[in-house]
Amino acid sequence: MTLKVLAIDDSKTIREMLRHTLSQGGFEVHVADDGVDGLEKLECVGPDVVITDINMPRLDGFGVIEKIRSQKVYSALPILVLTTESAQDLKERAKNSGATGWVVKPFDDEKLIHAIKRITVG
Amino acid sequence: MEEKSKSLGDVTKNVHHVIQGEYFVSDDPSIVLTTILGSCVATCLCDPVARVGGINHFLLPNGDGKDGMExxxxxxxxxxxxxxxxxxxxSKSRLEAKIFGGAAMNNGLARIGESNSQFxxxxxxxxxxxxLSKSLGGINARRVRYVPTTGQAQQMLVSEQSADELSSAKRLVKAEPDVTLF
Structure with missing residues:
Protein backbone atom coordinates (compact mmCIF):
# COMPACT_ATOMS: atom_id res chain seq x y z
CA MET A 1 0.00 0.00 0.00
CA THR A 2 1.32 3.43 -0.94
CA LEU A 3 1.56 5.76 2.03
CA LYS A 4 0.10 9.25 1.61
CA VAL A 5 2.08 12.26 2.80
CA LEU A 6 0.64 15.75 3.23
CA ALA A 7 3.52 18.24 3.16
CA ILE A 8 2.74 21.77 4.42
CA ASP A 9 5.30 24.49 3.68
CA ASP A 10 4.97 28.10 2.51
CA SER A 11 8.08 27.79 0.33
CA LYS A 12 7.35 26.56 -3.18
CA THR A 13 10.98 25.48 -3.44
CA ILE A 14 10.65 23.22 -0.41
CA ARG A 15 7.29 21.86 -1.57
CA GLU A 16 8.77 20.90 -4.94
CA MET A 17 11.78 19.31 -3.26
CA LEU A 18 9.59 17.29 -0.91
CA ARG A 19 7.32 16.22 -3.74
CA HIS A 20 10.32 15.01 -5.74
CA THR A 21 12.17 13.35 -2.85
CA LEU A 22 9.18 11.58 -1.33
CA SER A 23 7.75 10.49 -4.68
CA GLN A 24 11.11 8.88 -5.41
CA GLY A 25 10.84 7.24 -1.98
CA GLY A 26 7.58 5.59 -2.99
CA PHE A 27 5.10 7.91 -1.24
CA GLU A 28 2.01 9.56 -2.66
CA VAL A 29 2.68 13.25 -2.03
CA HIS A 30 0.18 16.05 -1.53
CA VAL A 31 1.26 19.60 -0.73
CA ALA A 32 -0.27 22.63 0.96
CA ASP A 33 0.87 26.27 0.89
CA ASP A 34 0.41 27.07 4.59
CA GLY A 35 -1.33 25.90 7.75
CA VAL A 36 -4.81 26.95 6.69
CA ASP A 37 -4.43 25.26 3.31
CA GLY A 38 -3.00 22.20 5.06
CA LEU A 39 -6.02 21.81 7.35
CA GLU A 40 -8.36 22.26 4.39
CA LYS A 41 -6.59 19.47 2.50
CA LEU A 42 -6.32 17.17 5.50
CA GLU A 43 -9.79 15.67 5.16
CA CYS A 44 -9.82 15.20 1.40
CA VAL A 45 -6.32 13.72 1.28
CA GLY A 46 -6.61 11.49 4.37
CA PRO A 47 -2.84 11.30 4.80
CA ASP A 48 -0.89 8.60 6.63
CA VAL A 49 1.59 11.24 7.78
CA VAL A 50 1.74 15.04 7.88
CA ILE A 51 4.98 16.99 7.43
CA THR A 52 4.74 20.63 8.44
CA ASP A 53 6.99 23.67 8.50
CA ILE A 54 6.85 25.94 11.57
CA ASN A 55 7.21 29.49 10.25
CA MET A 56 4.26 30.05 7.92
CA PRO A 57 1.76 32.87 7.30
CA ARG A 58 -1.90 32.62 8.36
CA LEU A 59 -1.38 29.55 10.57
CA ASP A 60 2.04 28.34 11.76
CA GLY A 61 3.16 24.77 12.35
CA PHE A 62 2.28 24.80 16.04
CA GLY A 63 -1.25 25.86 15.14
CA VAL A 64 -1.45 23.06 12.58
CA ILE A 65 -0.38 20.45 15.13
CA GLU A 66 -2.82 21.73 17.76
CA LYS A 67 -5.75 21.88 15.30
CA ILE A 68 -5.06 18.35 14.07
CA ARG A 69 -4.71 16.94 17.57
CA SER A 70 -7.94 18.64 18.65
CA GLN A 71 -9.81 16.23 16.37
CA LYS A 72 -10.15 12.79 17.90
CA VAL A 73 -10.01 11.06 14.54
CA TYR A 74 -6.44 12.34 14.05
CA SER A 75 -5.15 11.59 17.54
CA ALA A 76 -2.74 8.95 16.22
CA LEU A 77 -1.81 10.62 12.91
CA PRO A 78 2.00 10.96 12.77
CA ILE A 79 3.10 14.60 12.41
CA LEU A 80 6.69 15.43 11.52
CA VAL A 81 7.96 18.99 11.85
CA LEU A 82 10.42 20.04 9.11
CA THR A 83 11.98 23.39 9.91
CA THR A 84 15.06 25.61 9.95
CA GLU A 85 14.55 26.04 13.70
CA SER A 86 16.60 23.93 16.12
CA ALA A 87 15.98 25.61 19.50
CA GLN A 88 15.20 23.12 22.25
CA ASP A 89 12.28 25.14 23.61
CA LEU A 90 10.57 25.04 20.22
CA LYS A 91 11.13 21.28 19.99
CA GLU A 92 9.58 20.89 23.44
CA ARG A 93 6.62 23.04 22.42
CA ALA A 94 6.08 20.89 19.33
CA LYS A 95 6.36 17.72 21.37
CA ASN A 96 3.86 19.01 23.93
CA SER A 97 1.50 20.04 21.12
CA GLY A 98 1.53 16.49 19.83
CA ALA A 99 4.23 16.35 17.15
CA THR A 100 5.74 12.94 16.49
CA GLY A 101 9.17 14.14 15.39
CA TRP A 102 11.34 17.10 14.44
CA VAL A 103 13.65 17.32 11.41
CA VAL A 104 15.99 20.26 10.92
CA LYS A 105 16.61 21.52 7.40
CA PRO A 106 18.56 20.90 5.28
CA PHE A 107 17.22 17.40 5.42
CA ASP A 108 18.90 14.28 4.17
CA ASP A 109 16.64 12.30 1.80
CA GLU A 110 17.33 8.88 3.26
CA LYS A 111 17.01 10.01 6.87
CA LEU A 112 13.72 11.77 6.17
CA ILE A 113 12.29 8.74 4.38
CA HIS A 114 13.55 6.46 7.13
CA ALA A 115 11.94 8.69 9.78
CA ILE A 116 8.60 8.68 7.93
CA LYS A 117 8.67 4.91 7.63
CA ARG A 118 9.49 4.52 11.32
CA ILE A 119 6.60 6.68 12.50
CA THR A 120 4.07 5.17 10.09
CA VAL A 121 4.78 1.55 10.94
CA GLY A 122 1.58 0.26 12.38
CA MET B 1 32.23 43.85 15.82
CA GLU B 2 30.68 47.08 14.66
CA GLU B 3 32.46 50.14 13.31
CA LYS B 4 31.33 53.59 12.21
CA SER B 5 30.90 54.58 8.59
CA LYS B 6 29.72 57.63 6.63
CA SER B 7 28.24 56.72 3.29
CA LEU B 8 24.89 55.67 1.86
CA GLY B 9 23.64 59.04 3.05
CA ASP B 10 25.17 61.53 5.42
CA VAL B 11 24.03 59.86 8.60
CA THR B 12 26.77 58.05 10.50
CA LYS B 13 26.04 54.34 10.31
CA ASN B 14 26.96 51.39 12.49
CA VAL B 15 28.54 48.76 10.27
CA HIS B 16 27.96 45.03 10.64
CA HIS B 17 30.02 42.71 8.46
CA VAL B 18 28.35 39.50 7.27
CA ILE B 19 30.76 36.64 6.59
CA GLN B 20 30.37 33.50 4.49
CA GLY B 21 27.70 31.16 5.79
CA GLU B 22 26.02 33.87 7.86
CA TYR B 23 22.86 35.90 7.53
CA PHE B 24 21.81 39.05 9.37
CA VAL B 25 18.48 40.89 9.64
CA SER B 26 17.78 44.26 11.20
CA ASP B 27 15.18 46.97 11.64
CA ASP B 28 17.78 49.44 12.93
CA PRO B 29 17.92 52.46 10.59
CA SER B 30 21.39 53.34 11.87
CA ILE B 31 22.97 50.10 10.66
CA VAL B 32 24.65 49.29 7.36
CA LEU B 33 25.50 45.70 6.44
CA THR B 34 28.64 44.88 4.50
CA THR B 35 30.00 41.75 2.90
CA ILE B 36 32.81 40.79 0.53
CA LEU B 37 31.99 38.35 -2.23
CA GLY B 38 34.03 36.25 -4.59
CA SER B 39 32.27 33.22 -6.00
CA CYS B 40 29.74 33.53 -3.17
CA VAL B 41 26.40 35.25 -3.62
CA ALA B 42 24.70 37.65 -1.21
CA THR B 43 20.96 38.12 -1.33
CA CYS B 44 19.86 41.48 0.05
CA LEU B 45 16.19 41.56 1.02
CA CYS B 46 14.11 44.49 2.25
CA ASP B 47 10.47 45.06 3.10
CA PRO B 48 10.22 48.81 2.44
CA VAL B 49 6.89 49.09 4.27
CA ALA B 50 7.94 47.32 7.47
CA ARG B 51 11.40 48.85 7.03
CA VAL B 52 13.27 45.68 7.84
CA GLY B 53 15.89 43.96 5.77
CA GLY B 54 18.89 41.70 5.74
CA ILE B 55 21.62 39.89 3.87
CA ASN B 56 22.74 36.32 3.52
CA HIS B 57 26.10 35.20 2.15
CA PHE B 58 26.27 31.70 0.80
CA LEU B 59 28.48 29.42 -1.22
CA LEU B 60 26.94 26.21 -2.45
CA PRO B 61 29.06 23.20 -1.53
CA ASN B 62 30.66 21.64 -4.60
CA GLY B 63 28.68 18.41 -4.51
CA ASP B 64 28.33 15.93 -7.32
CA GLY B 65 24.77 17.10 -7.93
CA LYS B 66 23.38 13.59 -7.61
CA ASP B 67 21.53 14.11 -4.36
CA GLY B 68 20.88 17.82 -4.71
CA MET B 69 22.38 18.47 -1.27
CA GLU B 70 24.42 21.41 -2.56
CA SER B 91 5.61 40.34 4.53
CA LYS B 92 6.98 37.89 1.99
CA SER B 93 4.87 39.44 -0.75
CA ARG B 94 6.51 42.85 -0.16
CA LEU B 95 10.11 41.64 -0.13
CA GLU B 96 12.43 43.25 -2.67
CA ALA B 97 15.74 41.64 -3.54
CA LYS B 98 19.11 42.75 -4.84
CA ILE B 99 21.68 40.06 -5.52
CA PHE B 100 25.44 40.28 -5.90
CA GLY B 101 28.43 38.02 -6.42
CA GLY B 102 29.00 34.78 -8.27
CA ALA B 103 32.30 35.86 -9.81
CA ALA B 104 34.52 33.45 -11.72
CA MET B 105 37.47 33.92 -9.37
CA ASN B 106 39.71 31.36 -11.06
CA ASN B 107 39.30 28.22 -13.13
CA GLY B 108 38.53 26.05 -10.12
CA LEU B 109 35.75 28.29 -8.84
CA ALA B 110 34.39 29.61 -12.15
CA ARG B 111 31.59 27.06 -12.30
CA ILE B 112 30.69 27.52 -8.64
CA GLY B 113 30.13 31.27 -9.06
CA GLU B 114 27.81 30.63 -11.97
CA SER B 115 26.01 27.91 -10.05
CA ASN B 116 25.52 30.20 -7.02
CA SER B 117 24.13 32.93 -9.26
CA GLN B 118 21.74 30.64 -11.08
CA PHE B 119 20.49 29.25 -7.80
CA LEU B 132 15.04 44.82 -8.30
CA SER B 133 18.62 44.48 -9.48
CA LYS B 134 21.47 42.06 -9.74
CA SER B 135 25.19 42.21 -10.34
CA LEU B 136 26.43 38.68 -10.93
CA GLY B 137 29.37 36.99 -12.60
CA GLY B 138 32.45 38.68 -14.01
CA ILE B 139 35.95 38.03 -12.72
CA ASN B 140 36.18 40.54 -9.87
CA ALA B 141 35.29 40.19 -6.24
CA ARG B 142 32.79 42.66 -4.84
CA ARG B 143 32.42 44.66 -1.66
CA VAL B 144 28.72 45.28 -0.96
CA ARG B 145 27.15 47.73 1.47
CA TYR B 146 23.44 47.54 2.22
CA VAL B 147 21.05 49.54 4.36
CA PRO B 148 18.50 46.94 5.46
CA THR B 149 15.73 49.36 6.38
CA THR B 150 15.69 51.17 3.03
CA GLY B 151 17.11 48.61 0.62
CA GLN B 152 19.82 51.00 -0.59
CA ALA B 153 22.86 49.10 -1.88
CA GLN B 154 26.36 50.02 -3.02
CA GLN B 155 28.82 47.79 -4.80
CA MET B 156 32.57 48.25 -5.25
CA LEU B 157 34.82 45.93 -7.23
CA VAL B 158 37.73 44.58 -5.19
CA SER B 159 41.38 44.28 -6.24
CA GLU B 160 42.83 41.12 -7.73
CA GLN B 161 44.92 40.52 -4.60
CA SER B 162 41.86 40.62 -2.39
CA ALA B 163 40.07 38.39 -4.85
CA ASP B 164 42.81 35.78 -4.50
CA GLU B 165 42.47 35.92 -0.73
CA LEU B 166 38.72 35.48 -1.05
CA SER B 167 39.04 32.54 -3.38
CA SER B 168 40.80 30.59 -0.64
CA ALA B 169 38.18 31.44 1.95
CA LYS B 170 36.69 28.54 3.86
CA ARG B 171 33.79 26.72 2.26
CA LEU B 172 30.35 26.41 3.75
CA VAL B 173 30.51 23.76 6.43
CA LYS B 174 27.89 21.05 6.08
CA ALA B 175 25.99 20.66 9.30
CA GLU B 176 24.78 17.18 10.14
CA PRO B 177 21.06 16.79 9.41
CA ASP B 178 19.12 16.47 12.64
CA VAL B 179 16.20 14.09 13.11
CA THR B 180 14.48 13.77 16.48
CA LEU B 181 11.63 11.36 17.06
CA PHE B 182 9.69 12.11 20.23
Missing part, protein backbone atom coordinates in the same frame (compact mmCIF):
# COMPACT_ATOMS: atom_id res chain seq x y z
CA UNK B 71 21.19 23.26 -3.37
CA UNK B 72 19.72 22.48 0.03
CA UNK B 73 22.33 24.62 1.77
CA UNK B 74 21.44 27.51 -0.52
CA UNK B 75 17.76 26.98 0.22
CA UNK B 76 18.53 26.84 3.93
CA UNK B 77 20.41 30.14 3.74
CA UNK B 78 17.49 31.74 1.90
CA UNK B 79 14.91 30.34 4.31
CA UNK B 80 16.81 31.55 7.36
CA UNK B 81 16.96 35.05 5.88
CA UNK B 82 13.30 35.14 4.84
CA UNK B 83 12.08 33.65 8.14
CA UNK B 84 14.23 36.10 10.08
CA UNK B 85 12.56 38.98 8.25
CA UNK B 86 9.05 37.58 8.68
CA UNK B 87 9.68 37.34 12.43
CA UNK B 88 10.53 41.07 12.40
CA UNK B 89 7.25 41.97 10.74
CA UNK B 90 8.09 41.71 7.05
CA UNK B 120 19.77 32.71 -6.33
CA UNK B 121 17.91 33.92 -9.43
CA UNK B 122 15.93 30.71 -9.65
CA UNK B 123 15.02 30.71 -5.94
CA UNK B 124 13.71 34.29 -6.02
CA UNK B 125 11.68 33.56 -9.14
CA UNK B 126 10.28 30.36 -7.63
CA UNK B 127 9.23 32.16 -4.45
CA UNK B 128 7.78 35.18 -6.31
CA UNK B 129 10.20 37.57 -4.63
CA UNK B 130 10.76 40.65 -6.76
CA UNK B 131 14.40 41.10 -7.82
Missing amino acids: FRYGILSMELLVNGLLKMGA AVSYLSNENIKC
Whole structure:
Protein backbone atom coordinates (compact mmCIF):
# COMPACT_ATOMS: atom_id res chain seq x y z
CA MET A 1 0.00 0.00 0.00
CA THR A 2 1.32 3.43 -0.94
CA LEU A 3 1.56 5.76 2.03
CA LYS A 4 0.10 9.25 1.61
CA VAL A 5 2.08 12.26 2.80
CA LEU A 6 0.64 15.75 3.23
CA ALA A 7 3.52 18.24 3.16
CA ILE A 8 2.74 21.77 4.42
CA ASP A 9 5.30 24.49 3.68
CA ASP A 10 4.97 28.10 2.51
CA SER A 11 8.08 27.79 0.33
CA LYS A 12 7.35 26.56 -3.18
CA THR A 13 10.98 25.48 -3.44
CA ILE A 14 10.65 23.22 -0.41
CA ARG A 15 7.29 21.86 -1.57
CA GLU A 16 8.77 20.90 -4.94
CA MET A 17 11.78 19.31 -3.26
CA LEU A 18 9.59 17.29 -0.91
CA ARG A 19 7.32 16.22 -3.74
CA HIS A 20 10.32 15.01 -5.74
CA THR A 21 12.17 13.35 -2.85
CA LEU A 22 9.18 11.58 -1.33
CA SER A 23 7.75 10.49 -4.68
CA GLN A 24 11.11 8.88 -5.41
CA GLY A 25 10.84 7.24 -1.98
CA GLY A 26 7.58 5.59 -2.99
CA PHE A 27 5.10 7.91 -1.24
CA GLU A 28 2.01 9.56 -2.66
CA VAL A 29 2.68 13.25 -2.03
CA HIS A 30 0.18 16.05 -1.53
CA VAL A 31 1.26 19.60 -0.73
CA ALA A 32 -0.27 22.63 0.96
CA ASP A 33 0.87 26.27 0.89
CA ASP A 34 0.41 27.07 4.59
CA GLY A 35 -1.33 25.90 7.75
CA VAL A 36 -4.81 26.95 6.69
CA ASP A 37 -4.43 25.26 3.31
CA GLY A 38 -3.00 22.20 5.06
CA LEU A 39 -6.02 21.81 7.35
CA GLU A 40 -8.36 22.26 4.39
CA LYS A 41 -6.59 19.47 2.50
CA LEU A 42 -6.32 17.17 5.50
CA GLU A 43 -9.79 15.67 5.16
CA CYS A 44 -9.82 15.20 1.40
CA VAL A 45 -6.32 13.72 1.28
CA GLY A 46 -6.61 11.49 4.37
CA PRO A 47 -2.84 11.30 4.80
CA ASP A 48 -0.89 8.60 6.63
CA VAL A 49 1.59 11.24 7.78
CA VAL A 50 1.74 15.04 7.88
CA ILE A 51 4.98 16.99 7.43
CA THR A 52 4.74 20.63 8.44
CA ASP A 53 6.99 23.67 8.50
CA ILE A 54 6.85 25.94 11.57
CA ASN A 55 7.21 29.49 10.25
CA MET A 56 4.26 30.05 7.92
CA PRO A 57 1.76 32.87 7.30
CA ARG A 58 -1.90 32.62 8.36
CA LEU A 59 -1.38 29.55 10.57
CA ASP A 60 2.04 28.34 11.76
CA GLY A 61 3.16 24.77 12.35
CA PHE A 62 2.28 24.80 16.04
CA GLY A 63 -1.25 25.86 15.14
CA VAL A 64 -1.45 23.06 12.58
CA ILE A 65 -0.38 20.45 15.13
CA GLU A 66 -2.82 21.73 17.76
CA LYS A 67 -5.75 21.88 15.30
CA ILE A 68 -5.06 18.35 14.07
CA ARG A 69 -4.71 16.94 17.57
CA SER A 70 -7.94 18.64 18.65
CA GLN A 71 -9.81 16.23 16.37
CA LYS A 72 -10.15 12.79 17.90
CA VAL A 73 -10.01 11.06 14.54
CA TYR A 74 -6.44 12.34 14.05
CA SER A 75 -5.15 11.59 17.54
CA ALA A 76 -2.74 8.95 16.22
CA LEU A 77 -1.81 10.62 12.91
CA PRO A 78 2.00 10.96 12.77
CA ILE A 79 3.10 14.60 12.41
CA LEU A 80 6.69 15.43 11.52
CA VAL A 81 7.96 18.99 11.85
CA LEU A 82 10.42 20.04 9.11
CA THR A 83 11.98 23.39 9.91
CA THR A 84 15.06 25.61 9.95
CA GLU A 85 14.55 26.04 13.70
CA SER A 86 16.60 23.93 16.12
CA ALA A 87 15.98 25.61 19.50
CA GLN A 88 15.20 23.12 22.25
CA ASP A 89 12.28 25.14 23.61
CA LEU A 90 10.57 25.04 20.22
CA LYS A 91 11.13 21.28 19.99
CA GLU A 92 9.58 20.89 23.44
CA ARG A 93 6.62 23.04 22.42
CA ALA A 94 6.08 20.89 19.33
CA LYS A 95 6.36 17.72 21.37
CA ASN A 96 3.86 19.01 23.93
CA SER A 97 1.50 20.04 21.12
CA GLY A 98 1.53 16.49 19.83
CA ALA A 99 4.23 16.35 17.15
CA THR A 100 5.74 12.94 16.49
CA GLY A 101 9.17 14.14 15.39
CA TRP A 102 11.34 17.10 14.44
CA VAL A 103 13.65 17.32 11.41
CA VAL A 104 15.99 20.26 10.92
CA LYS A 105 16.61 21.52 7.40
CA PRO A 106 18.56 20.90 5.28
CA PHE A 107 17.22 17.40 5.42
CA ASP A 108 18.90 14.28 4.17
CA ASP A 109 16.64 12.30 1.80
CA GLU A 110 17.33 8.88 3.26
CA LYS A 111 17.01 10.01 6.87
CA LEU A 112 13.72 11.77 6.17
CA ILE A 113 12.29 8.74 4.38
CA HIS A 114 13.55 6.46 7.13
CA ALA A 115 11.94 8.69 9.78
CA ILE A 116 8.60 8.68 7.93
CA LYS A 117 8.67 4.91 7.63
CA ARG A 118 9.49 4.52 11.32
CA ILE A 119 6.60 6.68 12.50
CA THR A 120 4.07 5.17 10.09
CA VAL A 121 4.78 1.55 10.94
CA GLY A 122 1.58 0.26 12.38
CA MET B 1 32.23 43.85 15.82
CA GLU B 2 30.68 47.08 14.66
CA GLU B 3 32.46 50.14 13.31
CA LYS B 4 31.33 53.59 12.21
CA SER B 5 30.90 54.58 8.59
CA LYS B 6 29.72 57.63 6.63
CA SER B 7 28.24 56.72 3.29
CA LEU B 8 24.89 55.67 1.86
CA GLY B 9 23.64 59.04 3.05
CA ASP B 10 25.17 61.53 5.42
CA VAL B 11 24.03 59.86 8.60
CA THR B 12 26.77 58.05 10.50
CA LYS B 13 26.04 54.34 10.31
CA ASN B 14 26.96 51.39 12.49
CA VAL B 15 28.54 48.76 10.27
CA HIS B 16 27.96 45.03 10.64
CA HIS B 17 30.02 42.71 8.46
CA VAL B 18 28.35 39.50 7.27
CA ILE B 19 30.76 36.64 6.59
CA GLN B 20 30.37 33.50 4.49
CA GLY B 21 27.70 31.16 5.79
CA GLU B 22 26.02 33.87 7.86
CA TYR B 23 22.86 35.90 7.53
CA PHE B 24 21.81 39.05 9.37
CA VAL B 25 18.48 40.89 9.64
CA SER B 26 17.78 44.26 11.20
CA ASP B 27 15.18 46.97 11.64
CA ASP B 28 17.78 49.44 12.93
CA PRO B 29 17.92 52.46 10.59
CA SER B 30 21.39 53.34 11.87
CA ILE B 31 22.97 50.10 10.66
CA VAL B 32 24.65 49.29 7.36
CA LEU B 33 25.50 45.70 6.44
CA THR B 34 28.64 44.88 4.50
CA THR B 35 30.00 41.75 2.90
CA ILE B 36 32.81 40.79 0.53
CA LEU B 37 31.99 38.35 -2.23
CA GLY B 38 34.03 36.25 -4.59
CA SER B 39 32.27 33.22 -6.00
CA CYS B 40 29.74 33.53 -3.17
CA VAL B 41 26.40 35.25 -3.62
CA ALA B 42 24.70 37.65 -1.21
CA THR B 43 20.96 38.12 -1.33
CA CYS B 44 19.86 41.48 0.05
CA LEU B 45 16.19 41.56 1.02
CA CYS B 46 14.11 44.49 2.25
CA ASP B 47 10.47 45.06 3.10
CA PRO B 48 10.22 48.81 2.44
CA VAL B 49 6.89 49.09 4.27
CA ALA B 50 7.94 47.32 7.47
CA ARG B 51 11.40 48.85 7.03
CA VAL B 52 13.27 45.68 7.84
CA GLY B 53 15.89 43.96 5.77
CA GLY B 54 18.89 41.70 5.74
CA ILE B 55 21.62 39.89 3.87
CA ASN B 56 22.74 36.32 3.52
CA HIS B 57 26.10 35.20 2.15
CA PHE B 58 26.27 31.70 0.80
CA LEU B 59 28.48 29.42 -1.22
CA LEU B 60 26.94 26.21 -2.45
CA PRO B 61 29.06 23.20 -1.53
CA ASN B 62 30.66 21.64 -4.60
CA GLY B 63 28.68 18.41 -4.51
CA ASP B 64 28.33 15.93 -7.32
CA GLY B 65 24.77 17.10 -7.93
CA LYS B 66 23.38 13.59 -7.61
CA ASP B 67 21.53 14.11 -4.36
CA GLY B 68 20.88 17.82 -4.71
CA MET B 69 22.38 18.47 -1.27
CA GLU B 70 24.42 21.41 -2.56
CA PHE B 71 21.19 23.26 -3.37
CA ARG B 72 19.72 22.48 0.03
CA TYR B 73 22.33 24.62 1.77
CA GLY B 74 21.44 27.51 -0.52
CA ILE B 75 17.76 26.98 0.22
CA LEU B 76 18.53 26.84 3.93
CA SER B 77 20.41 30.14 3.74
CA MET B 78 17.49 31.74 1.90
CA GLU B 79 14.91 30.34 4.31
CA LEU B 80 16.81 31.55 7.36
CA LEU B 81 16.96 35.05 5.88
CA VAL B 82 13.30 35.14 4.84
CA ASN B 83 12.08 33.65 8.14
CA GLY B 84 14.23 36.10 10.08
CA LEU B 85 12.56 38.98 8.25
CA LEU B 86 9.05 37.58 8.68
CA LYS B 87 9.68 37.34 12.43
CA MET B 88 10.53 41.07 12.40
CA GLY B 89 7.25 41.97 10.74
CA ALA B 90 8.09 41.71 7.05
CA SER B 91 5.61 40.34 4.53
CA LYS B 92 6.98 37.89 1.99
CA SER B 93 4.87 39.44 -0.75
CA ARG B 94 6.51 42.85 -0.16
CA LEU B 95 10.11 41.64 -0.13
CA GLU B 96 12.43 43.25 -2.67
CA ALA B 97 15.74 41.64 -3.54
CA LYS B 98 19.11 42.75 -4.84
CA ILE B 99 21.68 40.06 -5.52
CA PHE B 100 25.44 40.28 -5.90
CA GLY B 101 28.43 38.02 -6.42
CA GLY B 102 29.00 34.78 -8.27
CA ALA B 103 32.30 35.86 -9.81
CA ALA B 104 34.52 33.45 -11.72
CA MET B 105 37.47 33.92 -9.37
CA ASN B 106 39.71 31.36 -11.06
CA ASN B 107 39.30 28.22 -13.13
CA GLY B 108 38.53 26.05 -10.12
CA LEU B 109 35.75 28.29 -8.84
CA ALA B 110 34.39 29.61 -12.15
CA ARG B 111 31.59 27.06 -12.30
CA ILE B 112 30.69 27.52 -8.64
CA GLY B 113 30.13 31.27 -9.06
CA GLU B 114 27.81 30.63 -11.97
CA SER B 115 26.01 27.91 -10.05
CA ASN B 116 25.52 30.20 -7.02
CA SER B 117 24.13 32.93 -9.26
CA GLN B 118 21.74 30.64 -11.08
CA PHE B 119 20.49 29.25 -7.80
CA ALA B 120 19.77 32.71 -6.33
CA VAL B 121 17.91 33.92 -9.43
CA SER B 122 15.93 30.71 -9.65
CA TYR B 123 15.02 30.71 -5.94
CA LEU B 124 13.71 34.29 -6.02
CA SER B 125 11.68 33.56 -9.14
CA ASN B 126 10.28 30.36 -7.63
CA GLU B 127 9.23 32.16 -4.45
CA ASN B 128 7.78 35.18 -6.31
CA ILE B 129 10.20 37.57 -4.63
CA LYS B 130 10.76 40.65 -6.76
CA CYS B 131 14.40 41.10 -7.82
CA LEU B 132 15.04 44.82 -8.30
CA SER B 133 18.62 44.48 -9.48
CA LYS B 134 21.47 42.06 -9.74
CA SER B 135 25.19 42.21 -10.34
CA LEU B 136 26.43 38.68 -10.93
CA GLY B 137 29.37 36.99 -12.60
CA GLY B 138 32.45 38.68 -14.01
CA ILE B 139 35.95 38.03 -12.72
CA ASN B 140 36.18 40.54 -9.87
CA ALA B 141 35.29 40.19 -6.24
CA ARG B 142 32.79 42.66 -4.84
CA ARG B 143 32.42 44.66 -1.66
CA VAL B 144 28.72 45.28 -0.96
CA ARG B 145 27.15 47.73 1.47
CA TYR B 146 23.44 47.54 2.22
CA VAL B 147 21.05 49.54 4.36
CA PRO B 148 18.50 46.94 5.46
CA THR B 149 15.73 49.36 6.38
CA THR B 150 15.69 51.17 3.03
CA GLY B 151 17.11 48.61 0.62
CA GLN B 152 19.82 51.00 -0.59
CA ALA B 153 22.86 49.10 -1.88
CA GLN B 154 26.36 50.02 -3.02
CA GLN B 155 28.82 47.79 -4.80
CA MET B 156 32.57 48.25 -5.25
CA LEU B 157 34.82 45.93 -7.23
CA VAL B 158 37.73 44.58 -5.19
CA SER B 159 41.38 44.28 -6.24
CA GLU B 160 42.83 41.12 -7.73
CA GLN B 161 44.92 40.52 -4.60
CA SER B 162 41.86 40.62 -2.39
CA ALA B 163 40.07 38.39 -4.85
CA ASP B 164 42.81 35.78 -4.50
CA GLU B 165 42.47 35.92 -0.73
CA LEU B 166 38.72 35.48 -1.05
CA SER B 167 39.04 32.54 -3.38
CA SER B 168 40.80 30.59 -0.64
CA ALA B 169 38.18 31.44 1.95
CA LYS B 170 36.69 28.54 3.86
CA ARG B 171 33.79 26.72 2.26
CA LEU B 172 30.35 26.41 3.75
CA VAL B 173 30.51 23.76 6.43
CA LYS B 174 27.89 21.05 6.08
CA ALA B 175 25.99 20.66 9.30
CA GLU B 176 24.78 17.18 10.14
CA PRO B 177 21.06 16.79 9.41
CA ASP B 178 19.12 16.47 12.64
CA VAL B 179 16.20 14.09 13.11
CA THR B 180 14.48 13.77 16.48
CA LEU B 181 11.63 11.36 17.06
CA PHE B 182 9.69 12.11 20.23
